[in-house]
Amino acid sequence: MDEMAKFGFGFMRLPEIEGADGEMHIDIDQAKEMVDIFMDAGFTYFDTARRYHFGKSEAALKEALVDRYPRDSFQLASKLPAWVAKGPDEARAMFDASLDQTSAGYFDFFLMHNLGEYRTKAFDEYGIWDFLFQKKEDGLIRKLGLSFHDNAAALEAVLDSHRPLDFVQLQINFADWENSLIESRKCYEVARARNLPVVIMEPLKGGSLVHLPAAAVEVLREANPEVPLASWGLRFAASLPGVLTVLSGMSTADQVRENTRIMTSLGPLNEQERVALEQARAILASVPTVPCTSCGYCVEGCPEGVRIPSALYALNIMTLFDDMPMASHEYDWRTAGGRASSCIECGACELACPQHIEVMKELARAAELFE
Structure with missing residues (x-):
C-alpha cells in the first residue's frame, strides 16, 4: 500500500441494537459486515480496549474478527486502564482478561490506557510498566505503548521517566492542532523528538469534523469540491511523518466504505488544500463549542x-x-x-x-x- 494507506478500525463506536432484555447490545451482524469491508479494502489494524462499549468491545472483536480470520492476517491492539483498578492484582488481571475476551493469543500492539493527570500514577503504583514489559518478553505483546490525554509537558515527563516504549497513541486532528488544551502539535512533536511512531486517535474529533460550520465547509469546498468532508481530517492525520496508523471509530458500513476509499484512492493534501485547511481551522477556532469527542x-x-x-x-x-x-x-x-x-x-x-x-x-x- 502507498503512504496514505495507514488506517485502523477503532472498535469504540460500533452500531447497537436493542436486545430481548430491553438493553442495547453491539450489533454483531453489522460489525461483521464492517470488518469484512475493512479487510477486503486491504486494511488490517484493529483497536479495542477493556472499557469500550462498557466492556463489550473485546468480545465483539473476537466474534467479528478473531473467530473469522487467520490470526496472522490482522494486527490487534488493546489497552489496560490501571486507573480504574482498586489495586495491583486487579490491574494486572485486566491483561489476562483481555487475552481471554479476544482469544487473540497475543497482542500485536498493547497500550497502557489513557495516561494523564491523576490517571498516570496508578501505572507506577501498581507496577504496570514492569508487568507489561515482562509480558512483552514472554511474547504476549509485540509492541508496547501508551495512549495519552494530557498536555505536552506531562507527556514528556512520562516518557522521560520510564523505559523506552515502541509507540504512543495521541489525539491529533486539524481542529486541535494548535488547541491550548489538547496540544496536538506539541504532543506529536514530543513523540517525534524521541523517534516514537504515533498512532492517531480522534482524527475527526469524534465525528465533529464532518459537521463543520457553513463558512468552513465553503472554504474547503472551494479548494476541492470532489472530496468528502471526512477526507480532510483523515488525510491531514495520515500525511504527518512518523504516523503508524490513523484510527477511526466507525459506526456504519457506509462509513467504513467511505473511509477506506479515502485512504486508498485520495492522496495527501496538496498546497492549496493545506491553505484551505488553515482557513477552516481559523473559522472553527472562532466558534465557542463544547470540546466533547464522545469517548464515553x-x-x-x-x-x-x-x-x-x-x-x-x-x-x-x-x-x-x-x-x-x-x-x-x-x-x-x-x-x-x-x-x-x-x-x-x-x-x-x-x-x-x-x-x-x-x-x-x-x-x-x-x-x-x-x-
Whole structure:
C-alpha cells in the first residue's frame, strides 16, 4: 500500500441494537459486515480496549474478527486502564482478561490506557510498566505503548521517566492542532523528538469534523469540491511523518466504505488544500463549542446513567448550526433514558473527562434548553 494507506478500525463506536432484555447490545451482524469491508479494502489494524462499549468491545472483536480470520492476517491492539483498578492484582488481571475476551493469543500492539493527570500514577503504583514489559518478553505483546490525554509537558515527563516504549497513541486532528488544551502539535512533536511512531486517535474529533460550520465547509469546498468532508481530517492525520496508523471509530458500513476509499484512492493534501485547511481551522477556532469527542468515559462513571456526550452533542448543534429543530430531535432521540436533568452533580464525569469539560454546567444548560 502507498503512504496514505495507514488506517485502523477503532472498535469504540460500533452500531447497537436493542436486545430481548430491553438493553442495547453491539450489533454483531453489522460489525461483521464492517470488518469484512475493512479487510477486503486491504486494511488490517484493529483497536479495542477493556472499557469500550462498557466492556463489550473485546468480545465483539473476537466474534467479528478473531473467530473469522487467520490470526496472522490482522494486527490487534488493546489497552489496560490501571486507573480504574482498586489495586495491583486487579490491574494486572485486566491483561489476562483481555487475552481471554479476544482469544487473540497475543497482542500485536498493547497500550497502557489513557495516561494523564491523576490517571498516570496508578501505572507506577501498581507496577504496570514492569508487568507489561515482562509480558512483552514472554511474547504476549509485540509492541508496547501508551495512549495519552494530557498536555505536552506531562507527556514528556512520562516518557522521560520510564523505559523506552515502541509507540504512543495521541489525539491529533486539524481542529486541535494548535488547541491550548489538547496540544496536538506539541504532543506529536514530543513523540517525534524521541523517534516514537504515533498512532492517531480522534482524527475527526469524534465525528465533529464532518459537521463543520457553513463558512468552513465553503472554504474547503472551494479548494476541492470532489472530496468528502471526512477526507480532510483523515488525510491531514495520515500525511504527518512518523504516523503508524490513523484510527477511526466507525459506526456504519457506509462509513467504513467511505473511509477506506479515502485512504486508498485520495492522496495527501496538496498546497492549496493545506491553505484551505488553515482557513477552516481559523473559522472553527472562532466558534465557542463544547470540546466533547464522545469517548464515553464520563458515562461509565455516571450513577444516573446520563447520556452526557449526546446532550453535549445537541448543544454543539445549536452553537454551530443554530438549528433548534435538529438539535431538539437529536437530544430527544439520543438521551432517552438518561436526560441531562437527571444529573445529581456528583462530579464523577468531570474527573473522568479527558477534555476537561465543565460537564455539570453544560448539562444544566442542556436541560434548560431542551427539556
